[in-house]
Every structure is written in C-alpha cells, then in structure tokens.
Amino acid sequence: MESEYLTLIEKWREIYKTEVRNRKRMPEVAQLNPEEYLNVRRPFFTHISPEDAEYVRTFRMVSYGMLSYSPSLRAVILRGAGYNLARRLTGTGEIKSVDDLPRVFLKQRIGLLDIIDESFNKMKINIYECISCYQSPPIGRTLCDFEAGMIQGAIESLIGKNITREIYCWGLGNSFCGFEIVFE
Numbered sequence: 001m002e003s004e005y006l007t008l009i010e011k012w013r014e015i016y017k018t019e020v021r022n023r024k025r026m027p028e029v030a031q032l033n034p035e036e037y038l039n040v041r042r043p044f045f046t047h048i049s050p051e052d053a054e055y056v057r058t059f060r061m062v063s064y065g066m067l068s069y070s071p072s073l074r075a076v077i078l079r080g081a082g083y084n085l086a087r088r089l090t091g092t093g094e095i096k097s098v099d100d101l102p103r104v105f106l107k108q109r110i111g112l113l114d115i116i117d118e119s120f121n122k123m124k125i126n127i128y129e130c131i132s133c134y135q136s137p138p139i140g141r142t143l144c145d146f147e148a149g150m151i152q153g154a155i156e157s158l159i160g161k162n163i164t165r166e167i168y169c170w171g172l173g174n175s176f177c178g179f180e181i182v183f184e
C-alpha cells in the first residue's frame with residue numbers, strides 16, 4: 001500500500017513536471033457541463049473505497065450549486081470554510097506539522113497532497129485526484145477554494161501568515177492542482 005502510494009505520487013509528479021515544462025493546457029470550454037463535473041471516477045480513491053464516485057458526486061452537487069448561484073461568493077465561502085477547518089484541526093492536534101497534511105487529505109478523501117518545494121519564504125503544494133476539480137472541464141477558473149483555504153489555514157497555524165494561490169487546476173486546463181504559498 002505504502003510503496004504503491006509512493007509510486008503513484010512519482011507518476012503524478014512526472015505529469016506535473018511535463019505539463020509545467022510544456023505549458024500544456026486543455027483549451028477552455030464556455031460552460032461547466034454538470035454531467036461531466038458531477039460524474040467522475042478517481043482511480044486511486046475508487047481503489048481504496050469502491051463507492052468513491054457517489055461521495056464525490058454529493059460534494060460536487062454542493063460545489064456546483066454554489067458555482068451556479070455565484071462563482072465569487074462560492075470562492076469566498078469555500079476558502080473561509082477550508083481555512084477555519086484547518087485552524088480547528090491544528091488546534092485539536094490532528095495536524096501537528098506540514099508533514100501531516102498528506103495523511104489528513106488522504107483520510108478525508110480530499111485528494112493526494114504532495115509537498116513539492118519548501119523554502120524560507122515560499123512553498124509549493126500539489127493535489128492529485130482532487131475532490132473539487134479532478135477531470136473537470138476547463139472553464140477558465142480555479143475550482144479548489146476549499147483546498148486552498150485548508151492549506152492556507154494549516155500553514156498559517158504551523159508556520160505563519162501567508163498568501164495561498166491556486167495556479168494550476170483542472171478548471172484551468174491542467175491535470176492536477178498546484179498551489180503557491182508565499183509568506184508575508
């Protein structure tokens with residue numbers, strides 16, 4: 001299980017590196033097709049929980065409902081929700097260090113979190129098979145505000161105030177999510 005997981009992360013890193021190097025992005029579509037957005041099969045998560053697609057569908061029904069209502073409100077609310085949740089999880093000790101993030105994101109089925117780079121003023125974190133955006137049609141905007149909020153909140157508690165931005169996302173035509181964390 002452990003080695004299988006690490007091999008998978010390595011495969012995803014290759015995809016990430018190739019896409020960033022070639023600046024490869026899928027062409028934008030005008031609108032999010034709910035059939036495509038709501039029905040996805042995440043290979044790794046389906047392997048560990050066969051009913052994964054049903055749970056993702058429920059989560060995305062909420063996400064899609066908010067997106068149809070107001071994309072900007074959705075972004076603010078989901079980021080705030082993720083931020084507050086992560087602050088709680090660092091408060092209860094469920095997240096004690098940055099190295100706990102992959103385990104928590106895996107356990108909650110949010111996605112496969114991969115810490116790409118850590119330096120004194122900047123961090124890079126990727127998510128693969130993300131619950132919010134995996135295989136979403138490219139609609140010209142990022143979709144993972146909840147995840148961005150969680151990363152921002154956790155890192156603020158553990159390290160310090162930061163700005164977390166999602167720069168790669170299925171919503172932008174990539175095959176993974178990439179977050180850049182800059183310390184203030």
Ligand SMILES: [Zn+2]
Nearest residue numbers: 133144169177
């Ligand atoms: Zn994303």
